[in-house]
Amino acid sequence: MIIIMNANATQQQIDNVEKKLFEIGFKTHPIYGDVKTVIGAIGDKRLLSTHDISSMPGVEALVPIMKPYKLAGKELKREATIVKVRDVEIGGKDIVVMAGPCAIENEENYIQAAIKVKEAGAKILRGGAFKPRTSPYAFQGLEEEGLKIMAKAREHTGLALVTEVVDTRDVELIASYTDIIQVGARNMQNFKLLHEVGLTNKAILLKRGLAATIEEWLMAAEYIMAAGNQNIILCERGIRTYETATRNTIDMGAIPVVKELSHLPIVVDPSHASGTWKYVNALSKGAIATGADGLIIEVHLDPCNALCDGPQSLKPSKYTELMNELRPVAQAVGRNL
Ligand code: PEP
Ligand code: MN
Numbered sequence: 001m002i003i004i005m006n007a008n009a010t011q012q013q014i015d016n017v018e019k020k021l022f023e024i025g026f027k028t029h030p031i032y033g034d035v036k037t038v039i040g041a042i043g044d045k046r047l048l049s050t051h052d053i054s055s056m057p058g059v060e061a062l063v064p065i066m067k068p069y070k071l072a073g074k075e076l077k078r079e080a081t082i083v084k085v086r087d088v089e090i091g092g093k094d095i096v097v098m099a100g101p102c103a104i105e106n107e108e109n110y111i112q113a114a115i116k117v118k119e120a121g122a123k124i125l126r127g128g129a130f131k132p133r134t135s136p137y138a139f140q141g142l143e144e145e146g147l148k149i150m151a152k153a154r155e156h157t158g159l160a161l162v163t164e165v166v167d168t169r170d171v172e173l174i175a176s177y178t179d180i181i182q183v184g185a186r187n188m189q190n191f192k193l194l195h196e197v198g199l200t201n202k203a204i205l206l207k208r209g210l211a212a213t214i215e216e217w218l219m220a221a222e223y224i225m226a227a228g229n230q231n232i233i234l235c236e237r238g239i240r241t242y243e244t245a246t247r248n249t250i251d252m253g254a255i256p257v258v259k260e261l262s263h264l265p266i267v268v269d270p271s272h273a274s275g276t277w278k279y280v281n282a283l284s285k286g287a288i289a290t291g292a293d294g295l296i297i298e299v300h301l302d303p304c305n306a307l308c309d310g311p312q313s314l315k316p317s318k319y320t321e322l323m324n325e326l327r328p329v330a331q332a333v334g335r336n337l
Contacts, residue, residue, distance in 0.1 A: 001026075002063040003039040003053060013058030014039070024051055036060075069218040071225035072232070072262050081263045083203050083231045085179050086160045088123045090203075090233050091265030095330045095337040096294035098124035098162055098267070099319060101301075102309035103131050103139065104146035109301055114153040116316035117299050121323045121337070124180065125150070125159040126296055131308060132166045132186050139307040147177040154179075162205055162296070168196045175200045185210050185237055185272070188220045198227025205296070207235045207269070210248070214257055221264060234258060234266040235296060236287075238273030247275020247312070250283055255290040267294035271312045277303065280314055281322050285329045288337075297322070 003021075005014055014037050018028045026043035045064060054062050067073040082091040090096045099122040104110045114125050129146030131139060142149070150161050162180035165171055166187060174181055180203045187193050188209035197204050204224055208217045221232050236255065238248025250273035258266045270283035284295050300306045300313035314322065323337070330337035 001041045001043075001045055001048075001065055003041060004060045004063065005037045005039065005058050006060045007035050009037060009058030009060075013056070017053065017056055017059060020051070020053065020056065024048065067218075067261070068215070069222040069262070071230070072218045072221040072264060074261060074263055077263050079263060081230065081232075081265060083233050083265055085124065085203050088160055090267070091293050093334075093336055095288055095292075095326070095335045096123050096267070097121060097323065097326075097337070098126050098294065098296040099299045100126035101128075101306065102271075102298050102313065103128040103307055104142055104149050105307050107149045107152065110149050111153050111156055113299060113301050113316070114157045114159060116301070117319060118157045118159055120316070120320040122159065124162055124296075125153055125157065126162050126182075126298070127153075128164050128308065130164060130166045130170060130174075132164070132184050133308070144173065147174065151177050165193065165197065168192050171196045171200065175202050178202065180205050180233070182235075183207060183220075183224075188212055188217065191223055194220055194223035195227045198224040198229045200229060201231075202229075203231040203233060204229060205233045205235050205267070207237050208239065208251075208254070210240045212239070214254055214261070218258075218262055221262070232264050233294075234262070234264050235269055236266060236273070236292075237269035246273070246279065248273050250274065250286075252286055252290050255287065255292050259291055265293040266291075267296055268292045269296045271296075271298040271309070271314075275312050277312055277314050277318065280312070281318075281325065284322060284326060288326060288329050288335070289333055291333070 021041050026041040029040040082089050099117040104127045129141045131141035160179040163178045164182040165174045182205040185207045238250045241249040268287035270280045298313040299319045303310040303313040327337045
């Protein structure tokens, strides 16, 4: 970290800042310029959490050198993380597609949808049992009954499962059924929930918050990792902008940025990003071409009658078409699908 002193900072103020940093546990190296003095401070920035150097007299600014996300960032681990879920590897050469309905509605339809997405090449089955809906009057999910149906679908198809947790009190229950725990966009900065899923040994699908910067998203991953769980898959699912033509605005630029800043795998959710099934195909291709490690796509047997997110859900036939069209795109960027 570098502390930039004001041009008119006194020697006493410079000494006071150095003394304070030394007391906290930093080594300091002042550099006296013609106009300004800067102090190089070497130590763990976390030591600063209870001290406010920036408001000391004579201080102009604090400039961090290390990224604040130590575990999620590449400064301490350069090689890509591959998250293993049953026999599926996310973050390796294979593009992994997760697919299934937004919510589990009943056993028969869910298992049917699971069979269809598996036939078309999905490796992981999605489904919501606890639904974070904007309206309290909308379908909230089948809860544990839904988890039981998911487990049956896994028995039937062999597909690994991903489902969302919305409450710290349900983490243990959900972990006992699922293979991947999803933390949804609305909970990306629910720090208690992040800590709690960090205590499990399940892979975590961490969706980007509706208005989260990439740094905030990586800091959310850091919370999970700091609690002990390193198996995180990031998921870009669109952010809020002034544009209303799509439900959210997909941030394709986040894919190469995350790849540069973090060793964690990243997948893209074109369904929630667009809100419209018609755009899912193009956005999926774009995501793979841009370097995503996978996709999570909503598929419903009968989107018109879906209890949740029907307008953005693909029919199984459209999903199969998409998977076939994605293969050459994956190959073009050196990946398998
Ligand atoms: C979902 O995956 O069903 C969901 C609610 O996603 P998001 O948190 O991205 O809105
Ligand atoms: Mn949904």
